[in-house]
């Protein structure tokens with residue numbers, strides 16, 4: 346789904362449904378995508394993808410960056426907050442990573458607010474990082490790290506970190 350903040354003028358990638366029909370796996374540790382479905386009426390209201398970013402050559406320095414787009418009618422109703430929180434928790438649960446991150450244009454106030462409500466922490470501005478619509482844009486980076494899950498989640502529920510993950514090799 347293309348919009349003001351995620352249209353890079355590149356060829357449209359195959360729709361999720363086409364990939365699924367081709368038997369392609371949509372959930373992989375390095376990248377993937379899922380549809381966002383509203384439970385009340387089973388409507389597809391968006392998609393969310395993730396890809397690997399690396400902060401060093403070893404696998405422990407790998408993080409996943411998520412990107413969400415909702416259809417216009419579904420925006421501003423809290424679905425973005427819920428989806429990004431659930432996605433952060435799911436990726437930390439499924440994969441051996443320490444952080445899930447999201448970056449968005451400094452002008453995309455709705456996404457920044459949505460990420461903050463989802464429990465992501467604002468980390469800073471990456472200057473002139475993204476080339477889009479004929480010019481470079483500054484991005485704000487947010488993260489959800491494993492230890493954040495020991496605090497209160499977006500719905501006010503306790504979401505204790507998985508003890509198995511907290512004691513994996515190299516960590517005590």
Ligand SMILES: CC(C)(COP(=O)(O)OP(=O)(O)OC[C@H]1O[C@@H](n2cnc3c(N)ncnc32)[C@H](O)[C@@H]1OP(=O)(O)O)[C@@H](O)C(=O)NCCC(=O)NCCS
Nearest residue numbers: 350414415420421422423424425426449454455456458459
């Ligand atoms: C960005 C996006 C994912 C956010 O999801 P959402 O469901 O619309 O967001 P939420 O309803 O969870 O939260 C939005 C918050 O931002 C606020 N907000 C929205 N537009 C705003 C604006 N222009 N200025 C200030 N605040 C704004 C809302 O009031 C709400 O905060 P509140 O609950 O405190 O009132 C969704 O709007 C979207 O798909 N946009 C188009 C694609 C996009 O920009 N994706 C991100 C690319 S990095």
